[in-house]
Amino acid sequence: MKTYLYLLFSIVLISSQVQAQEARNLGSVDLSKNKDYYLSAFEKGGKFTYKIFNQNDPATEVASFSLVNNNSDNFKEMLESAIRENSLIEGIAPGEIEKYFFYFSTQNVFQIENEPGKKAMEMVFNEELPVYAYHHSNFASINVKDIYYMLKWLFPNQKVDTTFLENPYASAQYNLKLCDTCEVIFKAPFLSNLDSISSIKNKNERLITLYKSINKEYYDAIQLEIKVKLEEYESTMATFSNELETKIIDLRQEKLLLKSDSSLYKSEIELFQQKIKTLDKSISENEKIVKEPINRYEFTLPEEESESEGMQTIEISNLQNFINEIEEIYTKISTNQLIHLSTELQPFFDSTDISYESSLQRIKTELSKLKNVQTALNSIRRDQNQSSLIRDSILINNDKLIFINDTLSRVESELGALTQELNDIETEKSKEVSDQLKQLFKTNKFEFRPSSVQLEINSGYIENITVNGSASIFDHRSIAEKDKSIVIPEYHLKFINDYPFGISSKKDIEQLGNYKLYARFKNGTHYELKMGDLVDVITEKLELDRKDYSPKDGSYEVILPTENKKTFFKADSKEILQLKIFSDFVGIQDNNPNGLIQLEIDKEIPLLTKRFQRPYVFFLLRLFVLNQANIGVFNYFKPQFIYSKIENNNKYLEVASFSTGAVGDGSSAYGVSTLDLKQYEVFSVGADFNLFLYDIPNTKSTFLFNTGFRFGRTDLALNKEEPEAHDFPRGFTNTIQPSLEGLLRINGDERFGFEFSYGINWLLSDELFFTQKAKVNGFTGFESFSKSNENNTLQRVTILAYLNINKENQGRLFFRYRFNSEFRDFKNNFAQLQIGYTTYLTRPNK
Structure with a gap:
């Protein structure tokens, strides 16, 4: 048991180190039954050198050998020779030597040359941009009452009929003036546009468009009235004013x-x-x-x-x-x-x-x-x-x-x-337009000056974005020039995103400008900023075969107006594939078939990175989507390779043998259980495909519903002690495993997180020379076994916790408990208690 633990901790330690030397250090392991010695290895120019050291005197080299043709047989022969020639007490079992060779081989494969990530894209930010304020009675969206009360506020001397609530798109509702002698604010172009606004399918989008159109028409009308009045006044007073200015210049x-x-x-x-x-x-x-x-x-x-x-x-x-x-x-x-x-x-x-x-x-x-x-x-x-x-x-x-x-x-x-x-x-002159200038303060258009932009990019999304800055009424400089007595307030605003924005595909980048950020206040005033107004230019970098343009995961900050441009890069080549190396503590027991040392390799590839909020969700799902939550479909595709049986202990599934003829005639049939096929599985390869995602940022949680498909392999034997002694057509079976899984992910912060999942897995073997049933025990013969339940369905409950143990978040220590059972009989089960380390498959070797 101690040997296995030493081996596990050595793997974790080596996985957490970053190599940066010409001769690649492949780590070291303790020699089984020779506790005073350990074996280390390094590779240089294709040549592998192995050295044995005394733990009590690490500076002293006991023995060494080098291999150009680094295969298992040569390694075994040279290591046994070195141990024998130096009288290192006892020899080492062949199974142990296999473990050492596999360990050093995987280290060699994983340590490849690192290539820094190339340029992904570049963003240029505006230093001034328009933002819009809205008065919502509902936190998530505008309703008809919001527009009704806005009209009453804009036109306090006019009566806005309550029939507006029934049909806000009727042109008769907009015969409104600021005073009895003033012109009607809403002219023919606005009225003719009401029909096209009313035809917008999404209700929330329809009302937002109407809200903006009313504000724009009001703002333009007030500005035009100010312009006309100033021109009339200036033409009247022009001669006298010019004479005064001439006299003043002379004096x-x-x-x-x-x-x-x-x-x-x-x-x-x-x-x-x-x-x-x-x-x-x-x-x-x-x-x-x-x-x-x-x-x-x-x-x-x-x-x-x-x-x-x-x-x-x-x-x-x-x-x-x-x-x-x-x-x-x-x-x-x-x-x-x-x-x-x-x-x-x-x-x-x-x-x-x-x-x-x-x-x-x-x-x-x-x-x-x-x-x-x-x-x-x-x-x-x-x-x-x-x-x-x-x-x-x-x-x-x-x-x-x-x-x-x-x-x-x-x-x-x-x-x-x-x-x-x-x-x-x-x-x-200011008095002539003072009323109109004050009316401008009722419009929803503001001029915003950002001071800082923070972005968090994760898995092809702008996961979070925060924009800080100050805002004043739009065209405030012109207003101040026209009437210096007017005090123009300035507001500090912080804009955030309600849900992640996809930034993976070219279409994502094209649509990025349509997304909105919000600054919300308790008084019901909400400010809206369009990403297209914040980001002046976004240019993706084209490369051969590049379809994913998303930058490297990380957090970024831009300080304005000191810098208004940010260049983003792709992840380094060492960060492409993710590796999990772990041990099953239940598998430490010699009689348990769970893999002692296991590894997983996977890569999450973004697919459709568009998210939807409640107002834009299909109406049947709208009741189940909370405010500030968002949903997505087909978000990612995740290829995965799992190697579950590295060591030889309990590597083979011993099939159950049933007699099919008269006693003594020697004819037999074989059977295996679905659960055993999974527990003894050597490796599997396949992928998970996300079907549905439900993200609730306010609760720091995400629910995922995934489907998957795996090809697996399980080695079979009549007798585990002599796995080669059988008359099978072959000593293994291949399986196909479609699956469904629901997963709840809770992220506390960047240092730790939790996952809970429940999945159903259909395991279908080729049954080339055996019969697959739910169970193999408790049957008197093959006939009763063959008539038993054909349950090929398994269920699995998983609890996972992880902890980031370095600043760069390039490695995670994780704990995972899995409970696997027959779908209709949870008593038929096995458990896995795993602890391991997640890092990148490739690591830099400069």
């Missing part, structure tokens, strides 16, 4: 020129003020130079702000005279002449010490100082004159600025008055 031009001049004068004033600061600084520095000498000689400098230019001239003249007098003394001293000192000069000469040299030097020094004072005084006078001129210029510029500012005030006042007058004209 704005004048305003710009005045502002330009003002800036120029301000710049000049700033420059003048900077120059005055520079001059004031120069005057201050020169005053420091002249201050001390002038004070000593009692000269008076003119005040800084003195207005008397004559005073400055007199002082400078006196200073010049003083300098001349000193120069004259200097000359006399230098020629030894007698001098007469004036009162101002006496402080410079010491009466007690009047030497020639010292007096001459003092006079020379003093003369230099006085000349510097004279230069500074001249600079002060020049700077003061220049500063005075600049101040006069500033006064002139200030006067100009005052004039400009006064003119600007006048221009702005006139401009404001003219602008207000023009705004009053626009306000009057």
Whole structure:
């Protein structure tokens, strides 16, 4: 038992790994009766290498051999030789060696080169699109009352007769106006179209078409009325409005020129003020130079702000005279002449010490100082004159600025008055159409701006799609321009699909634009979005022999308006076929014929991927279809291969032998039971075909009704211990097995799920040399056996649970319980308790 479990877990482990190396690792198995050793294998370039390792020292290779011609006989011979030469305790039974070879062979077949999926299709999404709002009293569909109340809401001042409920397609019901002086909204083209609308067969489609037609006619009529009124008003006010606009343009031009001049004068004033600061600084520095000498000689400098230019001239003249007098003394001293000192000069000469040299030097020094004072005084006078001129210029510029500012005030006042007058004209124009603009808010047309699109693609369907975005009344920009006082609300909407959309065939892709998404609210308002408005372009990629254009299963997201295009790819080649490897725990018992190690290979191929909701279902079925549920027919075709008897244990069905002649004459007849033929079945190949699908998304469940057909094979023997010892024409029988099955599938989320099914299977064998009956036990002879019940019908109940054990959902661990019994006698039964792993048949080898 442990050996079988080790083998099973090795298979599960290897199946869950992804190979990505040049030399393909084919896994490893424990050697039966040699628990300290295990056998591993890898393939490279068509050459198979097998190695035996010690489990206590995995780095040490005990033995190895290679095979180019990798068949069962060569493998058996080389493995037995390696075990014998290395004295690995006991040998291995031939049956065990068969298991090892089969295991490594299947790993080699399953690991093929992976090819990435090619481009499947490309979708381009619109950034703005129309959506429509409806007021439903019924969650699923529109009825006549919804249209009746809509007309009463659109025309509050008009009487909508209750006879409308009896015949909403009568043209007399649509003689409606917005006011007594207004024109009739519904014109001849609409009225003539009522007959064609009434002839639509599906009631729900008929009422939706009428609902949309009323809204469109109403919207177009209001828009036309707004256009006519605006044209009339604009033609009346055009001349006056143009004159105002011309005056405003002229005043704005004048305003710009005045502002330009003002800036120029301000710049000049700033420059003048900077120059005055520079001059004031120069005057201050020169005053420091002249201050001390002038004070000593009692000269008076003119005040800084003195207005008397004559005073400055007199002082400078006196200073010049003083300098001349000193120069004259200097000359006399230098020629030894007698001098007469004036009162101002006496402080410079010491009466007690009047030497020639010292007096001459003092006079020379003093003369230099006085000349510097004279230069500074001249600079002060020049700077003061220049500063005075600049101040006069500033006064002139200030006067100009005052004039400009006064003119600007006048221009702005006139401009404001003219602008207000023009705004009053626009306000009057808005008032002319304000009632009509408000009426537009009663229409059902909105402009929607999607921000994100999420898609889940599964088995040829867009299983789920979610579109988030914001919506405003259609043509809201134009409404805002016509009347700026109107507040336009904005809504956040989330659209979802009610049922999956097929995306497998070319016809599916062509019809995708007709499907609708919905955003529903508790107040009865439902918003509708057409896939054709959301998806601007959808282009499938053509390939030779490609009939299925559906992309790889997965979830996708598009962020708008950052990206508006999405490319989808087909599944990689490694993901085409699905493989289930499992063990039957009931079959672990040596005396039980259930296959210990079994495998299934299948592929679900989408066929008709169109779904129908309740309003569009055949009327006899409509009562059984819930709101928000959907049904489909002939949705898929699923080929399947099942290998149930890999090991030799209880592989052969031992036929029952009945004597047909006198005692001792040796003639016998054989019989088998229907249930035994199924339990001992070695393999079967066939397909399931979906007849009906009933999907209830709100309960996370799907009901399927399928039919199927299988060809099976069961090996037969007279004695299971010596299966070759018989006189049969052949040691097996072929069976054909039509079936019907009902299946309930419950999906919690992407990580786990459950399935419950009940099926009936008719098992018909060729009966080449035996007789098939319901039972073979309890009969005294062939005659009583042949007259027994010929029940070829079996029933099967299945409970399955699965768990995804990796992020990529490329493998599932599953538990499955099956109860098989005779159709009319459930006591005649056998059970299967299976645990296994579902993965892809092919895996990448890059």
